[in-house]
Amino acid sequence: MSQDTTLGELLELANRFRDERDWRQFHNPKDAAISLVLESAELLEHTQWKNGEPLAAAMRENSAEVADELADIFYWVLVMAHDLDIDLADAFKQKLLKNAEKYPVDKAKGRAVKYTEL
């Protein structure tokens, strides 16, 4: 099952892809971060000028493109973490713990505001 896929498996695929093309030399943190912004912007473009049901319909109709954008973003998260010696799974868990402190359940429940406004 796909949810059983590990970060290590996917990172290995990403590294193989870029090593076959000898691309790792280009992957400095600045241009990698630029890629994350560019791919996120492409994803965002799919949501522009619509909300509610028309937005949901557009997501369904463009599901393959949206999946491609999410995959591109994920690729850069994986390789950037790897290149900077960041343990992504660990960083993920630590960040959720930090956010749990910043957004205590009793204050944050059902509220879409920044922690500075809680």
Next chain:
Amino acid sequence: MSQDTTLGELLELANRFRDERDWRQFHNPKDAAISLVLESAELLEHTQWKNGEPLAAAMRENSAEVADELADIFYWVLVMAHDLDIDLADAFKQKLLKNAEKYPVDKAKGRAVKYTEL
């Protein structure tokens, strides 16, 4: 080991976090995609005005903040894929296959150019 962490485990943590706060109601694709842009921009800010060794040094000095940003981006990739019924591992593999066609090894090797310029 951390590379053995599965996507399913991390998604479950993310879903528990947002369900405890009753936040899933806010996670429409548009605002989720905005989050991806905002978090990517915060990461990018860490790389501004520097290159080469000063950039590498900044990445080391701010490693914890950089890890936090990558974790934030990863969070939104996981929950957005989940909410849109996109199989992230599958999308990731499919996108690498597409990119392998767009960037054939013999043409793309050692070149940092867009496929349209190969």
Next chain:
Amino acid sequence: MSQDTTLGELLELANRFRDERDWRQFHNPKDAAISLVLESAELLEHTQWKNGEPLAAAMRENSAEVADELADIFYWVLVMAHDLDIDLADAFKQKLLKNAEKYPVDKAKGRAVKYTEL
């Protein structure tokens, strides 16, 4: 009156500001473009998680911050055009002409779609 302010006047203020700080040396096109993304993202953040009247109310309440973000973006547009020897007023008019061709009135009227879908 403020609408009578010329691009030249504002560019001069921007240039004086950065020259007093000896900052022009840092204003390469890449970091300038990064600034445009970062400032635009800060503006976008003011619109997140809301639509319709709550969004309009947030714009009114945070009008000073929104004005600051638009000013920051405008600053980078002015100095980047200047540094790249681009005549901004001319570029603006030319781009409107191009867009008028891409989006003919009879096809585009009242429709918020990309020109590729007209």
Next chain:
Amino acid sequence: MSQDTTLGELLELANRFRDERDWRQFHNPKDAAISLVLESAELLEHTQWKNGEPLAAAMRENSAEVADELADIFYWVLVMAHDLDIDLADAFKQKLLKNAEKYPVDKAKGRAVKYTEL
């Protein structure tokens, strides 16, 4: 001369363009801010994977595209300020004054760091 062009003249062109297409109804602050991010990202893409002289060369070679992106960004700055009743020239001058306080000449001269680190 082009530097003598006023903000009012350009805003009038922008408003005429969107009114001929009956587009003002779509220009809510959220989608306008998204446009600013998307256009800035397109500009940023022109700078990716290069620095120094190759970057300068790319800017020269793609000068027309870069001018188009700056024009697009400027369009959204003008119409967004207008729609939010923000006096752009005034906001610009006020923001420079604020920045002059945040970045005093004696501390900021020749240093590309955030005011929090001065």
